[in-house]
Amino acid sequence: MTDESKLAPIRKGLLEFLVLKIVGAESMYVPDILRRLAGTEFNTQEGTLYPLLSKLRREDLVHYEWKESDVGPPRKYYRLTDSGRAQLTALDEYWNLINRTIAEIGH
Amino acid sequence: MQRISVTARLNRSTLQFEEAAYVRLESYLAEAARTLDGNPDKQEILGDLEQAVVDQCVRRLRPEQGPVTMAELEPALEEIGSVQVPGAASASEQSVRTAARPLQQVSEGAVVSGVCQGLARYFGLNVTALRVFAVLLLFVSGGGMILVYLALMLLMPYAPLVSGGRPLRWLPAKCRALMEFLRAKFSLATN
Numbered sequence: 181m182t183d184e185s186k187l188a189p190i191r192k193g194l195l196e197f198l199v200l201k202i203v204g205a206e207s208m209y210v211p212d213i214l215r216r217l218a219g220t221e222f223n224t225q226e227g228t229l230y231p232l233l234s235k236l237r238r239e240d241l242v243h244y245e246w247k248e249s250d251v252g253p254p255r256k257y258y259r260l261t262d263s264g265r266a267q268l269t270a271l272d273e274y275w276n277l278i279n280r281t282i283a284e285i286g287h
Numbered sequence: 288m289q290r291i292s293v294t295a296r297l298n299r300s301t302l303q304f305e306e307a308a309y310v311r312l313e314s315y316l317a318e319a320a321r322t323l324d325g326n327p328d329k330q331e332i333l334g335d336l337e338q339a340v341v342d343q344c345v346r347r348l349r350p351e352q353g354p355v356t357m358a359e360l361e362p363a364l365e366e367i368g369s370v371q372v373p374g375a376a377s378a379s380e381q382s383v384r385t386a387a388r389p390l391q392q393v394s395e396g397a398v399v400s401g402v403c404q405g406l407a408r409y410f411g412l413n414v415t416a417l418r419v420f421a422v423l424l425l426f427v428s429g430g431g432m433i434l435v436y437l438a439l440m441l442l443m444p445y446a447p448l449v450s451g452g453r454p455l456r457w458l459p460a461k462c463r464a465l466m467e468f469l470r471a472k473f474s475l476a477t478n
Contacts, residue, residue, distance in 0.1 A: 196373070210335070211342075225368030227319070230335040232373045234328035252342065253299045256335075 191221055197275070198222050199232060200260065200268045203242055207259035233258060241267055292354035297337035302344060303354035311360055312340065319370040326372065339367050391446035392439075392463075395453045400462035402439045405446065440466060 202208060202216050210229055217224055236242045241264035244256040260268065293309040295302055304312060319336055323329040343363035344355045390409045392401035403421055407414035425432040445463055448455075455463070 210339070225366065226336060226339040227368035228371040228373075230332045230339075231323065231326070231328075231370060234326070234332050235373050238328065252345075253338065 195222055195224060195228075196232060196236070197268075197271050199229070199236070200241065200264060200271065203258045204260045204265065204268050207245075207257045209247075209255040209257050213258070236264070240264070297341050298334045299338070300341045302341055304360070305354045305356045308355050308357050308360040311357065311364075315340075315364050322370040322372060332370075336367065336370070340364070343367060390443060392443045393446045394455050394459045394463050395449060397456070397459035397462075399436070399458055400440045400466070401445070401459055402436055402443060405443055406439075441469065 198217065199213065202213050208216070210226060210233070213229060214224065214226065233242060233244075237244070240261055242258050243261055244258045246254040247257050249255050291306045292303045293306060295304055295309060295312065316333065316337070320329065320333060323332055326332065340360075340363060343366055344359050347359040347363060348355065391405050393404040393408060394401045397404055398418065403418045404414050406412070407417045421432065421436070428435075440462065445466070
């Protein structure tokens with residue numbers, strides 16, 4: 181069993197990437213994003229996601245718009261901005277590069 | 288028996304809570320507010336979290352139940368989780384980092400022996416500010432500062448050298464060699 185304390189920081193660092201990917205595919209509100217991550221290694225909670233989304237919004241990577249809901253108050257739907265889209269592309273490429281390096285090194 | 292219930296205004300909704308649950312909610316939100324101190328979006332995030340609390344509690348309420356009790360609030364807060372600021376180390380990581388940073392002299396980049404660098408690293412201070420302060424003390428204390436420095440030099444163990452790191456300057460290298468010699472001679476505890 182790998183030491184959990186070594187894996188947790190990896191997941192933590194990648195969460196932002198995954199959130200960008202999720203809202204990059206379609207605009208979503210927070211419970212949808214949580215459901216998308218539930219059952220994966222990146223399962224997370226509102227207490228983590230709201231501060232992260234607010235940081236991403238400050239960095240102009242995502243923005244949200246209010247949408248009316250049938251069952252409650254209006255909801256914030258998050259989606260990527262143009263610079264968020266560019267960042268996601270760059271992260272995707274970097275991730276592929278890292279994967280290749282990991283696969284090749286030590287062989 | 289009629290229990291006291293409190294009406295809480297949360298984000299854009301109002302919700303009835305039993306008193307104990309209300310107290311618990313207040314302390315959760317106060318803790319969240321503390322964690323978010325200094326965050327420019329503090330109020331907005333707190334509003335989001337309040338809305339999450341409302342949604343999670345309402346989802347758990349039985350029809351016609353009345354005020355929210357601990358039975359709904361506790362699992363709701365459990366699911367929402369405590370506020371984690373992105374980029375900040377969690378408490379457990381912080382304790383690991385502190386534990387991994389004993390009070391040691393740092394020879395690489397030192398001016399004399401690395402006492403100031405070691406103290407700055409240990410207490411999280413700016414090393415330049417600490418050096419300026421030490422030089423001021425040197426003048427004010429009329430030499431007493433030199434004794435303090437020598438004592439620390441002798442007592443503070445040296446941090447292991449970073450392999451492939453910067454080469455030591457002449458004086459830190461001499462200090463380190465001298466201290467290692469003295470410690471061996473007087474068999475002082477070292478590491």
